[in-house]
Amino acid sequence: MSADVWPGDASAFEIGRDDPRYPALLATTDEPPEVLRGFGDPSALEPGLAVVGARKATPYGLAAATLFAGWAASAGYTIVSGAAVGCDQAAHRAALEAGGVTVAVLGSGADVAYPRASGNLLRSIAQRGCVVSELDWGFPPAKWTFRARNRIIAGLSAALLVLEAGCPSGTFITADRALDAGRDVLVVPGSIFAPECRGPNRLLRQGATPVCEVAELADILAPLLGAPRRSIDASGELCGLASDDAVLSALRTNPMRPDDVARALGLDIVTAARRIGALEGLGAVRKYPDGRYGPC
Amino acid sequence: MGQCTVSTYTLSGVQAIEVDAEVDVGAGLPTFAIVGLADLAVQEARERVRSAVRAAGYDVPNARVVVNLAPGPVRKHGTGFDLPIALGMLTATKQLPQEVARRCAAIGELSLDGSVRPVAGMLAYALAARDAGLALIGPASAEPAADLEGLEYHPLRQLSELRGGLPSARAHSNCQRAASPAGGLLDFGEVAGHELAKRALTIAAAGGHNVLMVGPPGSGKTMLARRLPTILPELSDTERLQTALIHSVAGLDETAALAGVRPFRAPHHSASIAGLVGGGSPPRPGEASLAHNGVLFLDEMPEFGPAALQALRQPLEDGTITLVRAEGRLRFPARFALVGASNPCPCGFFGDPQRRCGCPAAVVARYQGRIGGPLMDRIDLVIDVSRVDPAVILRPTPGDDSASMRAQVAAVRGLAARRDLGPTAQLSGGALLQACGLTSDSRRALERVARTQHLSGRGVTRLLRVARTVADLEGSSAVAAEHIAEVVGFRAKGER
Numbered sequence A: 001m002s003a004d005v006w007p008g009d010a011s012a013f014e015i016g017r018d019d020p021r022y023p024a025l026l027a028t029t030d031e032p033p034e035v036l037r038g039f040g041d042p043s044a045l046e047p048g049l050a051v052v053g054a055r056k057a058t059p060y061g062l063a064a065a066t067l068f069a070g071w072a073a074s075a076g077y078t079i080v081s082g083a084a085v086g087c088d089q090a091a092h093r094a095a096l097e098a099g100g101v102t103v104a105v106l107g108s109g110a111d112v113a114y115p116r117a118s119g120n121l122l123r124s125i126a127q128r129g130c131v132v133s134e135l136d137w138g139f140p141p142a143k144w145t146f147r148a149r150n151r152i153i154a155g156l157s158a159a160l161l162v163l164e165a166g167c168p169s170g171t172f173i174t175a176d177r178a179l180d181a182g183r184d185v186l187v188v189p190g191s192i193f194a195p196e197c198r199g200p201n202r203l204l205r206q207g208a209t210p211v212c213e214v215a216e217l218a219d220i221l222a223p224l225l226g227a228p229r230r231s232i233d234a235s236g237e238l239c240g241l242a243s244d245d246a247v248l249s250a251l252r253t254n255p256m257r258p259d260d261v262a263r264a265l266g267l268d269i270v271t272a273a274r275r276i277g278a279l280e281g282l283g284a285v286r287k288y289p290d291g292r293y294g295p296c
Numbered sequence B: 001m002g003q004c005t006v007s008t009y010t011l012s013g014v015q016a017i018e019v020d021a022e023v024d025v026g027a028g029l030p031t032f033a034i035v036g037l038a039d040l041a042v043q044e045a046r047e048r049v050r051s052a053v054r055a056a057g058y059d060v061p062n063a064r065v066v067v068n069l070a071p072g073p074v075r076k077h078g079t080g081f082d083l084p085i086a087l088g089m090l091t092a093t094k095q096l097p098q099e100v101a102r103r104c105a106a107i108g109e110l111s112l113d114g115s116v117r118p119v120a121g122m123l124a125y126a127l128a129a130r131d132a133g134l135a136l137i138g139p140a141s142a143e144p145a146a147d148l149e150g151l152e153y154h155p156l157r158q159l160s161e162l163r164g165g166l167p168s169a170r171a172h173s174n175c176q177r178a179a180s181p182a183g184g185l186l187d188f189g190e191v192a193g194h195e196l197a198k199r200a201l202t203i204a205a206a207g208g209h210n211v212l213m214v215g216p217p218g219s220g221k222t223m224l225a226r227r228l229p230t231i232l233p234e235l236s237d238t239e240r241l242q243t244a245l246i247h248s249v250a251g252l253d254e255t256a257a258l259a260g261v262r263p264f265r266a267p268h269h270s271a272s273i274a275g276l277v278g279g280g281s282p283p284r285p286g287e288a289s290l291a292h293n294g295v296l297f298l299d300e301m302p303e304f305g306p307a308a309l310q311a312l313r314q315p316l317e318d319g320t321i322t323l324v325r326a327e328g329r330l331r332f333p334a335r336f337a338l339v340g341a342s343n344p345c346p347c348g349f350f351g352d353p354q355r356r357c358g359c360p361a362a363v364v365a366r367y368q369g370r371i372g373g374p375l376m377d378r379i380d381l382v383i384d385v386s387r388v389d390p391a392v393i394l395r396p397t398p399g400d401d402s403a404s405m406r407a408q409v410a411a412v413r414g415l416a417a418r419r420d421l422g423p424t425a426q427l428s429g430g431a432l433l434q435a436c437g438l439t440s441d442s443r444r445a446l447e448r449v450a451r452t453q454h455l456s457g458r459g460v461t462r463l464l465r466v467a468r469t470v471a472d473l474e475g476s477s478a479v480a481a482e483h484i485a486e487v488v489g490f491r492a493k494g495e496r
Helices: A059-074 A087-097 A116-128 A143-156 A170-180 A195-205 A214-225 A246-253 A258-265 A269-281 B045-055 B082-092 B098-103 B122-132 B159-164 B195-207 B221-226 B237-249 B273-277 B306-310 B313-318 B361-368 B390-394 B402-419 B429-436 B440-452 B457-473 B481-490
Strands: A013-016 A035-040 A048-052 A079-081 A102-105 A130-133 A157-162 A184-187 A285-287 A293-295 B002-012 B015-026 B032-035 B064-070 B104-106 B135-139 B153-156 B211-214 B295-298 B320-325 B328-333 B337-342 B381-384
Touching: A035 A116, A048 A059, A048 A087, A048 A143, A048 A170, A048 A214, A059 A079, A059 A087, A059 A214, A079 A087, A079 A143, A087 A102, A087 A116, A102 A116, A102 A143, A116 A130, A143 A157, A143 A170, A157 A170, A157 A195, A157 A214, A170 A184, A170 A195, A184 A195, A184 A214, A246 A258, A246 A269, A246 A285, A246 A293, A258 A269, A258 B195, A269 A285, A269 A293, A269 B195, A269 B440, A269 B481, B002 B082, B002 B098, B002 B122, B015 B082, B015 B122, B032 B045, B045 B082, B045 B159, B064 B082, B082 B098, B082 B104, B082 B135, B082 B159, B098 B104, B104 B122, B122 B135, B122 B237, B153 B159, B195 B211, B195 B221, B195 B337, B195 B381, B195 B402, B195 B457, B195 B481, B211 B221, B221 B295, B221 B337, B237 B328, B273 B306, B313 B320, B381 B481, B402 B457, B429 B457, B440 B457, B440 B481, B457 B481
Parallel strands: A048 A079, A048 A157, A079 A102, A102 A130, A157 A184, B002 B104, B032 B064, B104 B135, B135 B153, B211 B337, B211 B381, B295 B337
Antiparallel strands: A013 A035, A035 A130, A285 A293, B002 B015, B015 B064, B320 B328
16 A cells, blocks of 8 residues: 655644543543544543544545534544545545544554545644544555544544445454443435445344434534533524524514514615625525525 | 609508508500509509699609519508609609719609698608618608707708708708606505505516416406506616607507607407507518517406417517518517506406405405416516505505616616626526525525425526516615515415
């Protein structure tokens, strides 16, 4: 396998089992790694949500990764994944875009970018979280190393969200490891006809928890990882809107037409239309069949 | 006894094509024959010409008269050949000087007492005569209202007037006429409580976007549409002539168009395909062509025949209507702004907060689908018009009136013209992106809207076009996030 050394820098760290920075949750697993080497901020290794899925992801898997990882990151949860192409990278990117913290656990030395093109992504992850590996610096990737790192992903997280996975597959192994470690396994259900969804659907039959919307994920994560820093209900807030937005609260309490909003709030029609349009664009309100706007 | 040829015209689409009326008066039994693919109305010219010539005090030759209308393969329609045939006959029998027929083309219907009656399409004939360098003799009551430079028009009330030589021609020069206000006494200022709809119509008028207004009966859709012409800019000089030509050919009064008033056509929903896009024999322009450079208002749009509605796709796409007939292809210009009005369902109360809609869901879906996807694709703005609270009607707050809206529209049209990328409503692809000059901020806003509203590429294009016009209304060269936010609400229900 070909690999590339991505430029390491001064923020490199090595944490042994006896180091106080060693993640406590990881230490409780069956075979915790002796040492964790990596870049970035080791304090990011707090319990998080692991998001894993197939490399050959379908748009469905990518969309689900972006949706759930993006929300969870913006809600203050750390997103743990493996930096592989497909679902993993989509989850990392969504977490970074949402301004959250994310941890990449590599199947090679922490300074080795595999695949090569992931160097830039790893650099951004190291700036906002960390990139770790149990392997020695410069260790090349091999089949067995990926299988072994899956247990670290499972060990670092309080819950594991599985998007798309063949059966058998690396993702499926991660799920098994998470169950061994006593973690909650959450699954995004898929089509019964799609081979990419065989893994998740099988996990569902074995008793995993299905996750179909952000609110469900929030309900599951709150007791495990603490209440989300941002609530889902104030969906406007997620996108940088103040919750005291007069137009939004007016429409929440009483669905109205733009003309009524303008009259009620003393705005001119252009301003009212723009504020409502911005809220609709954010998905905070929607247009009803009679032309009124109100909560979704 | 002798021969004479008089130039005259027949209509093909909105163009006059030259026809030679050759009259031969020769020895033989006294008969009167017209040949050259002449229809029934032309054949009847024989009786009218004979009586009119006699009534005007001339002699009807007691000889064999043959009239040939050349070129032979072109079908000749209408009653306009009466005057040229009479002129030809009088010249061939030396009752009129040769010079008249040599210098002049002629068109007009004769009545039995010798007076000259108007025919449809005088403007087209006048243009053709001017371009051919001929003077035109025609009915005094239908002198073209257009000021055509270089036209020499000799108005004739009575055939007998020719005894005193040609009636004198009025000098024509390209001078402007004062426009009378469009829409008469209507004004947007008197519309209460529809500020959003007025804003949308301003956007539509400024960018030339097609509009659909959806709302329950009595909510004010027609009232709003009727006031749209009051905010449209005056016709330009070339547009005046184009529009007036079509109205003239259709036999309608062309003075309003010549004065710069944009046409507003509101055909009833029982209109046939031919009535809407043109047709018949001889082919006449339809409502879509009569609305050229103006507004075509389709009230109760889903009630129109599906075939008639779909026939509008071609003019909406390329601004002309091509009719293919046995006698050839005819092109009618038809570039108009489409304004549709529709109830949300057959009973009209679907989604109304006060009244219950009795229509089954399937019927509502079918009703809304009647306009059809391809036509809806050409409609950039969908406006929800709701019934206004009586309290608002009785205590109206001052809103924009037509004059201020018209000023905004005129300013935007100027901006769009300076951009030189064509009308905003027809922009797409690279030209649209170039015109919009999206910033990273507005690009992000657009992507977010597209994601949350599940827009297709076509939906995004439509959104951007309208946003471009909104930015123009503010005089902004780049489309900003707030412009995009404003137009999010103007999409069709469930549009993707």
